[in-house]
Amino acid sequence: MRLKNWNWYYLATIVLLAGTSTGRGDDWPQWLGPQRDSVWRETGLVEKFPEGQPVFKWRVPINGGYAGPAVADDRVYVTDYEAPGDRSGDPARRDKLKGKERVLCYDVANGKPLWKHEYDCAYSISYPAGPRCTPTIHEGKVYTLGAMGDLYCLSADTGKVLWSRDFKKDYGAPAPVWGFCGHPLVVGQRLICLVGGEGSVAVAFDKDTGKELWKALSAREIGYAPPTLIEVDGKPQVVIWHAESINGLDPETGKVFWSVPLEPSFGMSIAQPRLLGHQLYASGMGSKGALLKLAAEGDKTPTAEVVWRGKNTNSLYSSNSTPFLEGEMMYGIDCTAGALRGVKLETGERVWESSKPVPGKPRRSHGTAFLVKQADRFFLMSETGDLIIAKLTPEGYDEISRMHLLEPTSQAFGRDVVWSHPAFAHKCIFARNDKELVCLPLAKKP
Numbered sequence: 425m426r427l428k429n430w431n432w433y434y435l436a437t438i439v440l441l442a443g444t445s446t447g448r449g450d451d452w453p454q455w456l457g458p459q460r461d462s463v464w465r466e467t468g469l470v471e472k473f474p475e476g477q478p479v480f481k482w483r484v485p486i487n488g489g490y491a492g493p494a495v496a497d498d499r500v501y502v503t504d505y506e507a508p509g510d511r512s513g514d515p516a517r518r519d520k521l522k523g524k525e526r527v528l529c530y531d532v533a534n535g536k537p538l539w540k541h542e543y544d545c546a547y548s549i550s551y552p553a554g555p556r557c558t559p560t561i562h563e564g565k566v567y568t569l570g571a572m573g574d575l576y577c578l579s580a581d582t583g584k585v586l587w588s589r590d591f592k593k594d595y596g597a598p599a600p601v602w603g604f605c606g607h608p609l610v611v612g613q614r615l616i617c618l619v620g621g622e623g624s625v626a627v628a629f630d631k632d633t634g635k636e637l638w639k640a641l642s643a644r645e646i647g648y649a650p651p652t653l654i655e656v657d658g659k660p661q662v663v664i665w666h667a668e669s670i671n672g673l674d675p676e677t678g679k680v681f682w683s684v685p686l687e688p689s690f691g692m693s694i695a696q697p698r699l700l701g702h703q704l705y706a707s708g709m710g711s712k713g714a715l716l717k718l719a720a721e722g723d724k725t726p727t728a729e730v731v732w733r734g735k736n737t738n739s740l741y742s743s744n745s746t747p748f749l750e751g752e753m754m755y756g757i758d759c760t761a762g763a764l765r766g767v768k769l770e771t772g773e774r775v776w777e778s779s780k781p782v783p784g785k786p787r788r789s790h791g792t793a794f795l796v797k798q799a800d801r802f803f804l805m806s807e808t809g810d811l812i813i814a815k816l817t818p819e820g821y822d823e824i825s826r827m828h829l830l831e832p833t834s835q836a837f838g839r840d841v842v843w844s845h846p847a848f849a850h851k852c853i854f855a856r857n858d859k860e861l862v863c864l865p866l867a868k869k870p
Contacts, residue, residue, distance in 0.1 A: 449850030453496040453561040455607035455650060456696070457796075457848070462748055464798040464848040470866050472813065472825040481852060481863040482535030486528060488858040489554025490834075492845035496561035499538065499580065500530045500847075500854055502861055503568055505547070505554030515835050518601070521547040525555055525570045529583060532850060535863060539583035545572055549603040553834055553858055556605040556648075558845065560615075562631065567615055571603035575617060577634060587634035595621035597646075605648035605694070609662070611675045613637075616651045616662055626651060626664045628678060638678035643668045647693035649706070654699045657720040663704070667691035670706050672718070672726055681726040688712040695742040695756075700749035703769060707734065707741045709759060715772065732772050739772040740765045744792040744843060748802070748816075755795060755802075755816045757782060762791025764821055778821035781806050781814070789837050794845045803848065807841040808832060811853065811864075833858040 449466065456462045487504040494501045507523025526542040549571055557569040565586065566578045573591030578584060591597040591604065597620030606618030614628040614637055625641035645667035652663040653675065661672040661681060667688070672681040686693075688708030697706040699718075707713030713734035720726035740747060740756050747756025754769050763779045781804050782791040792807040795816075801824065804812040809830040815822040832840035834857070846855035851867040 451496045451561075452847035452849040452854070453494055454610075455492070455558040455560070455845070456746070460609075460653065460696075462746065462796050464796050464803065466848070466851055467799070468868050469798065469851060470813075470868050473811070473827040478827055478829055478864050481865050483860050483862040484530060484535045484537070485859065486856060486861050487526070487554065488834075489556075489856070490551075490844050491555040492558040493847045493854045493856060493861060494559040494561055495532060495847050495849035495854055497580065498532045500532050500535075500861070500863075501527065501559040501561060501566055501580075502530075502856060503527050503555040503557070503559065503570070505545070505552075505571070506542070507547070515551045515553070518548055518550050519552065521552055523547065525574065527559070527566065527568050527576065527578060527583065529566075529580075530861070532863075535861075541576070541578055541583040541585065543574065545570055545574060547572065549599055550601050551603075551836075556603055557607045560608045560610060562610045565631070567608045567610070567631075569604055569606070569608055569617065572599050573597060573604045573619075575608070575629075577615075577631070586632075589629065589634055591619050591621075595619050595624050595627070597621040597624070600646060600648065600691070602648065605650075606646070607650040609651040609653060611653055611660070611662065614675065616675070618646045618648075618651065618664070618666075620646045625666050626662070626673065626678065628675075640664075640673055640678035640680060641666065641671060645691035647688075647691055649693045650696055652696050654704070654718075656699075656702060656718045656726060659720040659726060661720070661726055663697050665693045665697055665706055667693060670697060670714070670716070672728060681720075682728040684714065684716060684728055684730060686712065686714050692743060694744060696746040698747055698749045698754070700769065703731070703749070704728070705747065705749060705754060705769070707747070709741070709743055711737055711739070711741050711760070713739060713741050713772070715769065731770070734772060737761070738774045740767040740774070744790055745794050748795045748797060750797070751818075753818050757791050757793050759790050762788030764793065764816075766816065766818060766820065775818060776820045780821060780823055781812060782808065784839065788839070792841065792843055796848055798848070803853075805829075805842070805846050805855065807836075807843060809842050809857070811855075829853070829864065830855055830857045830862065831859070
């Protein structure tokens with residue numbers, strides 16, 4: 425039966441996405457946090473970092489991967505790739521590797537290993553360091569998607585496999601050049617994933633059984649942007665941006681409400697589309713971006729119209745990292761310039777630019793820093809391994825404090841990088857590279 429009360433449905437979904445955190449501290453149970461909006465809502469945090477080296481609460485060894493950690497119910501979950509041999513060559517090559525993808529669970533208090541699930545997984549992708557997708561934790565289950573399309577639903581307590589799907593086998597879905605990257609999204613009873621194959625760019629599975637509930641869309645490439653839940657005029661939509669167009673879907677049925685052509689270079693739809701009010705922005709490689717105005721009034725089918733499209737390099741075209749929309753501005757790292765930019769949302773006009781978050785000369789192609797809002801400031805995790813506190817306003821970039829958190833262990837365009845989004849929970853940051861997972865307390869000291 426179709427739900428009639430859209431406001432209730434959307435509110436219930438947000439509550440479910442927020443997980444079951446208690447007074448012990450907020451959780452970070454999925455990509456970009458409890459509400460997938462890059463906002464850290466805990467308070468009582470440091471105003472500046474102390475001098476000297478970071479004093480970790482704990483640190484544990486892990487293997488390679490771009491997947492960020494997730495934190496829920498006093499546990500930390502992360503995925504990695506264990507493969508023998510030297511992988512220090514050109515990461516852009518699609519060398520064949522034989523190894524194991526692993527799902528690892530640790531105690532949030534001390535980093536003690538609690539369980540491990542692993543499976544054989546042969547890689548034939550570019551940048552083969554390891555999995556890309558942050559685990560999604562929901563109602564006692566952990567959902568993980570590996571770089572080659574292995575979807576698992578595991579018990580959060582024990583790591584026991586509850587169900588699994590193989591996108592290559594089940595849907596004839598070829599692995600994208602840079603692997604499967606769409607972080608799984610829970611909406612009500614549905615687990616929505618980027619899959620591939622004819623008519624199945626997006627697929628909704630029953631989150632408890634793995635049964636297919638609906639599938640939608642066809643495209644020559646599925647892209648890399650995660651399924652994104654938004655709400656406009658009281659109605660929820662799931663945004664799917666593949667290599668050819670950005671689309672709004674009914675999360676219950678997969679029906680396509682609207683579709684707007686938006687083709688980034690090399691099929692690189694990566695950054696999560698961001699909503700502010702009725703405005704939705706998406707951007708990618710090749711100075712390809714579009715601001716859409718969405719509407720879903722009354723019983724009318726939701727619509728989208730183009731306000732403006734990127735026409736030059738003076739705007740913001742994010743790739744590896746997702747931009748943040750606030751007030752009349754959007755902030756993010758431009759993928760070509762490698763610099764942080766402040767841009768007027770209504771026009772796409774660049775107001776300011778700073779190379780401080782991702783320093784280096786010449787300009788860093790695919791420069792990456794992950795932006796997380798906390799109160800009136802941002803925490804930025806730079807590809808250099810630095811954690812930064814800064815204020816981003818229409819007037820510019822104001823850096824407050826910086827500390828070197830992690831060693832950059834991956835290679836990209838001839839430089840060392842950390843390309844993994846951290847988790848912010850329990851008044852700590854949880855971050856990883858290709859060697860270790862660390863927990864650093866960020867609570868304000870009495």
